[in-house]
Amino acid sequence: MSSRLEAEHLYKVFGRREEEAVERLRDGADREELRADGTTAAVIDASFTVDPGQIFVVMGLSGSGKSTLLRMLNGLLAPTAGRVLFDGQDLTALTGRALREVRARKISMVFQHFALFPHRSVLDNAAYGLAVQGVPRPEREERAAEALRLCGLAGWEKSWPDELSGGMQQRVGLARALATDADLLLMDESFSALDPLIRRDMQDQLLTLQQTLKKTIVFITHDLNEAMRLGDRIAVMRDGRIVQTGTAEDILLRPENDYVASFIQDVDRTRVLTAAAVMDAQVRGDEADCGCETATPDTPFTALCALGARLPHPVAVLDGGRGLVGVVPRQRLLRFLGESQGALPAPATPCDRGEKVTARA
Numbered sequence: 001m002s003s004r005l006e007a008e009h010l011y012k013v014f015g016r017r018e019e020e021a022v023e024r025l026r027d028g029a030d031r032e033e034l035r036a037d038g039t040t041a042a043v044i045d046a047s048f049t050v051d052p053g054q055i056f057v058v059m060g061l062s063g064s065g066k067s068t069l070l071r072m073l074n075g076l077l078a079p080t081a082g083r084v085l086f087d088g089q090d091l092t093a094l095t096g097r098a099l100r101e102v103r104a105r106k107i108s109m110v111f112q113h114f115a116l117f118p119h120r121s122v123l124d125n126a127a128y129g130l131a132v133q134g135v136p137r138p139e140r141e142e143r144a145a146e147a148l149r150l151c152g153l154a155g156w157e158k159s160w161p162d163e164l165s166g167g168m169q170q171r172v173g174l175a176r177a178l179a180t181d182a183d184l185l186l187m188d189e190s191f192s193a194l195d196p197l198i199r200r201d202m203q204d205q206l207l208t209l210q211q212t213l214k215k216t217i218v219f220i221t222h223d224l225n226e227a228m229r230l231g232d233r234i235a236v237m238r239d240g241r242i243v244q245t246g247t248a249e250d251i252l253l254r255p256e257n258d259y260v261a262s263f264i265q266d267v268d269r270t271r272v273l274t275a276a277a278v279m280d281a282q283v284r285g286d287e288a289d290c291g292c293e294t295a296t297p298d299t300p301f302t303a304l305c306a307l308g309a310r311l312p313h314p315v316a317v318l319d320g321g322r323g324l325v326g327v328v329p330r331q332r333l334l335r336f337l338g339e340s341q342g343a344l345p346a347p348a349t350p351c352d353r354g355e356k357v358t359a360r361a
């Protein structure tokens, strides 16, 4: 599978003598050194790929360079160095009309404060991207209505934006992005201004939509929990640089540096991890035909605990083909809960093994 979106050694420097600044960054200079000269290194050597249908999350504190990176992905900002490839096409080489065309048809953006037009109906707001593309009114209204329906706003088409709650307005923003059929959605802190419950709702909605729409999404957030919930892969940014890229489990269980390790300290691991991360995968055999309750690799940790508490024996983890891919003895669950730092418990001890998995009830 070839990647849909690829960032190759992207740099963005604001200020004087940008190329020279990039050379210095390549030689190992950091943000602070350049700042002394009045130059801001907003993004430094960012590389990653996003596969079709993936949600790629860029996570970092305010000022770490997330928005600048995102704006380079759709050509709103020209990189100081590096390239952006979209379906193999070098976006950074496009200018003027060709670039606007790609941006209008293939890429949609959803911002934190979605600027709805106050004097246009919800339907017209959702249809705005299509109007820009020159889609005739009947078709764009039909497509916008469908996008609103997908976002849970059926029946609100004729309302005015100020009749909607903040969460609903943000849904209109999402509907506008979905209505255009763009393959690539760029979402910059799209849910950050929402109250926690509504925010969680929107995250759920996005995940549900994604199951059928399978867009390619780059989602920016400063919220680690949001990153972990949404991201198929996550890039952690610090001071302009990506300091780790991986799945939520990679970040949580195998932080590559002290910065990421300190960042994840307070994350509730039990909400992120699944059986695949916790199980002992060394055990294989014909136990799969046990008549007992079993888990799958993506069973959430909390569900696993509930199962483990009920069963006298380890939980068997079966894959889609119903083959045994691992077991989770109760000690492993307990040890995992007790771990204060993110490391995975050591491989199963003989004691774990002694609690044999032949759970033929």
Ligand SMILES: Nc1ncnc2c1ncn2[C@@H]1O[C@H](COP(=O)(O)OP(=O)(O)O)[C@@H](O)[C@H]1O
Binding pocket: 014, 040, 041, 042, 060, 061, 062, 063, 064, 065, 066, 067, 068, 069
């Ligand atoms: N147009 C600009 N001119 C100068 N500096 C900028 C500009 N845009 C962003 N920056 C600086 O680049 C750094 C990264 O900003 P930004 O990408 O907005 O970070 P984030 O989205 O992670 O909060 C910040 O130090 C910011 O002040």
Ligand SMILES: [Mg+2]
Binding pocket: 066, 067, 068
């Ligand atoms: Mg930002």
